Amino acid sequence: MRKVLFVCLGNICRSPIGEATFNEIARKKGVSETLWADSAGIMGWHVGKKADQRTIKNAAKHHIEITHLGRKLSAKDLDDFDHIVVMDEQNFEDVHKFYYDTKKSPPSAEKLFLIRDFDPTVRGVHDVKDPYYEGEEVFEDVFQTLWRSNEALIEHLIEKHDIQSTEASP
Ligand code: 4NP
Numbered sequence: 036m037r038k039v040l041f042v043c044l045g046n047i048c049r050s051p052i053g054e055a056t057f058n059e060i061a062r063k064k065g066v067s068e069t070l071w072a073d074s075a076g077i078m079g080w081h082v083g084k085k086a087d088q089r090t091i092k093n094a095a096k097h098h099i100e101i102t103h104l105g106r107k108l109s110a111k112d113l114d115d116f117d118h119i120v121v122m123d124e125q126n127f128e129d130v131h132k133f134y135y136d137t138k139k140s141p142p143s144a145e146k147l148f149l150i151r152d153f154d155p156t157v158r159g160v161h162d163v164k165d166p167y168y169e170g171e172e173v174f175e176d177v178f179q180t181l182w183r184s185n186e187a188l189i190e191h192l193i194e195k196h197d198i199q200s201t202e203a204s205p
Contacts, residue, residue, distance in 0.1 A: 037192060039072040040116040041150070042108055042130055046076025048166050049122045051086040051103040052094060052178055053150060057185045059099050065200035070192060074103060075112060077129045081105035087167070093174040110137045119147045120188075123162035153187040154180060 041053030057072035076082075084105045085091065094101045113119070113134055119142070121127050127149055134142045151161040163180055166173040192198065 036068075037070055037118075037196065037198075038116045039070070039118045039120055039188075040108075040112055041072060041074040041120050041122075042077060042126055043074075043122045043163075044077050044126065044165065045081050045167065046074055046103075046105045046107070047081045047084065047087045048090050048174070049163050049177055049181070050074035050076065051090055051101050052174075053120065053122070053181050053185065054103060055094055055099050055101050056178070056182045057189065060182070060185050060189050064189060064193070066189070066193060066198050068201060069196075069198045070189060073116075075106050075108040077108055077126060077133075079107035082107055089166070089171055089174045093171065093178055096175075097178065108133065113137060113142075118145070120150045121147070122150060123165070124149070150181065150184045150188070153191065154184040155187055156183065 039057060041050040041057070043050040051074050054072045054074035058067065061067040061070040082105050086101050086103055091101050108130065119130060121130055127147070130147055131142060134147065149161045151157050151163060163177055164173060166177050
């Protein structure tokens with residue numbers, strides 16, 4: 036099992052969408068027994084809480100149910116997960132510092148990276164915009180960005196680790 040942890044600031048908007056789209060694409064491609072995602076926040080403001088209602092509502096439009104409850108990134112996560120995937124440059128800096136302070140060595144580029152490194156449409160700016168103070172349309176934009184980035188990330192992982200698909204689900 037390869038484990039991917041999506042991380043954003045609050046763990047109620049972007050990273051739960053990252054987790055849910057990753058797991059849905061893995062299921063559709065028949066690789067969900069090998070690839071699995073969870074999510075966490077840099078801050079503990081929303082620990083134990085459901086995702087933002089706009090996150091849940093927008094995902095439901097795509098027939099994806101988001102049941103994740105907020106949790107804070109822990110030192111144990113740094114060992115438990117093969118990849119820690121962040122949403123923006125600030126998240127990257129924060130997680131990099133946490134990793135360095137905890138383990139006294141920097142994370143590899145394979146361990147910690149920005150999800151939009153895998154976005155085929157990216158031009159320059161690599162951030163997934165924080166939708167928390169934005170309108171509902173930004174949640175759809177975040178969903179689309181994470182969907183297409185995760186399709187590319189999963190293809191990369193399948194190829195790199197020679198993951199065999201079990202029968203794809205519709
Ligand atoms: P997220 O968005 O990092 O994508 O979950 C935010 C959620 C909550 C807050 C900020 C950003 N907040 O200030 O509570």
